[in-house]
Amino acid sequence: MKHVDEYRDPQVCRRLVAEIQQTASRCYTIMEVCGGQTHGLLMHGIDQELDGVVELLHGPGCPVCVTPAEDIDFAISLCQRAGVAVVTFGDMLRVPGTTISLREARARGGDVRLVYSPLDAVQLAKHDPSREFVFFAVGFETTTPATALAIQQAASLGLNNFSMIVSHVRVQPAMEAIMEAEACRVEAFLAAGHVCTVSGFASYDDFARRYHVPVVVTGFEPVDLLSGILSCVSQLERGVAQVENRYERSARQAGNAHALRVVDETYEICDQPWRGLGTISRGGVRLQNRWRRFDAAQRYSRVALPIVGSSRCRSGDVLTGRIKPTECEYFGRECTQETPLGAPMVSSEGACAAYARHARQPV
Template sequence: MKYLDEFSDPQLAKKLLDRIRATTDRRWSMMEVCGGQTHSIIRHGIDQLLPDRIEMIHGPGCPVCVTPLEIIDKALAIAARPGVIFCSFGDMLRVPGSEKDLFHVKSEGGDVRVVYSPLDALELAKANPDRQVVFFGIGFETTAPANAMTVYQAQRLGIENFSLLVSHVLVPPAIAAIMESPQCRVQAFLLAGHVCTVMGTQEYPPLAERYRVPMVVTGFEPLDILEGIRRTVAQLEAGRHEVENAYPRAVSAAGNPAAKAMLDDVFEVTDRAWRGIGVIPDSGWRLSPRYRDFDAEHRFAVGELHAAESSICRSGEVLQGLIKPNECAAFGTQCTPRNPLGATMVSSEGACAAYYLYRRLDQPAEVAHA
């Protein structure tokens, strides 16, 4: 791969913006699916540089943000138990549950540890045979292969004190749910390049055809995103609805066959709740029967926990692209990165965190007036 600076060249960005302006004759609304793309768009001001006729709608592509409240509460319940080492990536520790977060559990004596790979958690299980080690496995198709491999290795090596708390979600069913919402304004999608690196692009043509929306696989650097937008606008203006790959340096149509085979072995498709959105049918993975003994929900009998979302936080509407973060009355006042009401203000990929970090703090006039 070439130096990333080449994908942030301001002169090339200006040329792409000029081509987008020259192509745009009508108003269009497109959704970037990935939270990493959202942060790049807001950080570099891409949405403000685009023609006024193009609106970027921020989608539910932040894995931390869409992890449902009840799963967070299950994580908290497991992490607080004696004899448990609860392992997670660092961005989950401040995500609020119903009453506390993992940092609070740690301060109260729970053995909560930040790891950099699920395999780190497996090594902890090897080193602590008298403890139960649980890894919090969240995310989209991008992070799932590593979690699947870890469970596979645990079974192969006979490490019985390791388990996985699973909250994996899938992009295509979420796109279908967005398009079938009566409030939907999305006319095109920028697809997440890292998801397609694993899964390929073969799941998307039926969706593009069914909903008659262009879909362009896009990377994460400024020029990647601008090229994705340029291709999307060209399709919209021409009345086409196809899947294009604007990220060929990482994505192929077939994806990663070895990773997909591991996913098919370890996981099975299930209905999954999305935080702030609700249950989307066939939108997630759970451990398949062959690996069910490594399911932390089953092992610790927390499967029946349920929780109610905050009545103040509007992160669900943000995740559906119905409002921008600064259209929530709590944004920047009751809800800040230090005292978050929802995961979208905590996560490094959350839309609310992006708006706060890059100073998009002003509410639209009509919202402020209300």
């Protein structure tokens, strides 16, 4: 396939694997931040090829996995109200809240609509003024520009039947929390190429210096991933900790100026609860005061749902690299893709789903 084949070239991959093996004088621990990278690494067997040379830890970059159960509960309570529809991406449907998922709420009569873009949600509101539409805005810096645009478009259309549950998260504060956690084993990061395409990577210079940890901006194809790992291993061998860009075809140091401007006009940084990780300082965004009329949390009161038992899911340990999915006692037993106990098994970007899909066995 044009533009993709060169990043999947088996000969180039073999050469990169050999170079990593020759360069590493010991086994290094590298965390890939993004769930898309986790799936790429497992799909192409890179974790197995580099066994004993590089240990890959899987990071928190699965937006659906880190969305707090309380926000899902809020969405569920709204879809069950008369005259209110909750609009969301398909990935959010199966993720359990405290008691049930949005899919179960829909099966019980809740009004839940699926869209591919936040702008589709604005169109739903425009064409049906008799209902209120609440968009469930989740995701990292890759999705905030689109939801910011949706807010601005709703305002320019004068819609008063559109609002958002804002549950966006920011990736760098989560990386800082991981580095500051007790017994952190991360020696280098593969930063998420698509996030850096939007946000740039200038802010990682200070991060790399402060924690003395290499950060390599990396894409998602096998050549991208192996090239990023080689860069990390080379730096670690030389005892340096720098930011390198191995996703030059997409990411620029300053990011996407237009996207960043729209986000700056719409959101402000705030502390944010992450599912499984707790509240992360500056780990999310909320709407600026001038857009608060579109904030579902201001428009509707939250109804606490009854808690049925406590979750057994160890998503917090998986999302911070403390354990591999196969080390969770429920993996492949009670927790499978057909009977998921937690979001990392549900989400298409979840690490547990990646291990299940690519047939890694429970330990």
